[in-house]
Amino acid sequence: MRGLNGAISLARVLRANSTAASTFLRQPRTAPCAATYCSHSIPKNLIDRSDLSIPPVARSDIIGFRYYSSASATATTSTPQQDLKTRGAEQHSFNPKEVVLFQYEACPFCNKVKAFLDYHGIEYKIVEVNPMNKKEIKWSDYKKVPIVTVDGEQLVDSSDIIDKLIKRMHPDYDLNADEEKKWREWVDNHLVHVLSPNIYRTVSEALESFDYITTKGNFSLYERLVAKYGGAAAMYFVSKKLKKRHNITDERAALYGAAEQWVDALKGRKFLGDLEPNLADLAVFGVLRPIRHLKSGLDMVEHTRIGKWFSEMEHAVGQTSRMSEHK
Secondary structure: OHHHHHHHHHHHHHHHOHHHHOOOOOOOOOOOEOOOOOOOOOOOOOOOHHHOOOOOOOOOOOOOOOOOOOOOOOOOOOOOOOOHHHHHHHHOOOOOOOEEEEEOEOOHHHHHHHHHHHHOOOOEEEEEOOOOOOHHHOOOOOOOOOEEEEOOEEEEOHHHHHHHHHHHHOOOOOOOOHHHHHHHHHHHHOHHHHHHHHHOOOHHHHHHHHHHHHHHOOOOHHHHHHHHHHHHHHHHHHHHHHHHHOOOOOHHHHHHHHHHHHHHHHOOOOEOOEOOOOHHHHHHHHHHHHHOOOHHHHHHHHHOOHHHHHHHHHHHHOOOOEOOOOO
């Protein structure tokens, strides 16, 4: 009975947020995830280094990486081809002592945050939250993930976490640029919703997803067995409800359509941010990265034009900046 209750509990966690359920997927590089939630909480004591001395920068023409300065004409102008990660390191004083991400391995919103941290080379530790008891975040009034602590300050909601971090790195970054903002919202309001119906589309795909979740997630051996079979069965049926809720008639068609929509948005550019990824590129990549080696992700790359962009993003993001497991 305890095992059955555990499986039901896990299914409720996943069902409670359809976007969370959308990402129990495989992440190629590192990282762990397994249900989803995101939102906001009150920061406590993060050290805001944005007021420290920052070398003056002239305007960059790179789309999606907009920071400005009243610097005189003597300021050095970066060339568009210059690596943003290298340039970013030279231009900001954001250097936190400890960044910790509380997550589920399969949470799409958690993966968005990880893609941002990896791309910008911000070292972070992972705390994998057990979705059944959430004991790892009992200290917080906020009971969803991702939660990020930066030198002790709590940040919540994936988009808000990213907004706050980029502003600390580059105080003049324009978060309201129409194209970038539009596609970041598209990720949260559309892309994540087509994932669950795809990764739990069939019984075998649901088992494939939960095999990964239970291997990478924070589960005891008993919980793994319960979650894998009970959770996969529950999410198979839940995904059918999510499919109906989001007016999806054909799961794969919806996934392929979203992938093609994104490629069309690039308008022939290497990235939406032109020569370097912007926050929208990182959001799409973060959400899709875990499914890349699941059947749904393999099918997506085979049947759409997204493969080239995805490979470019893997190269641009580079190796993970995740540190050893946080205890």
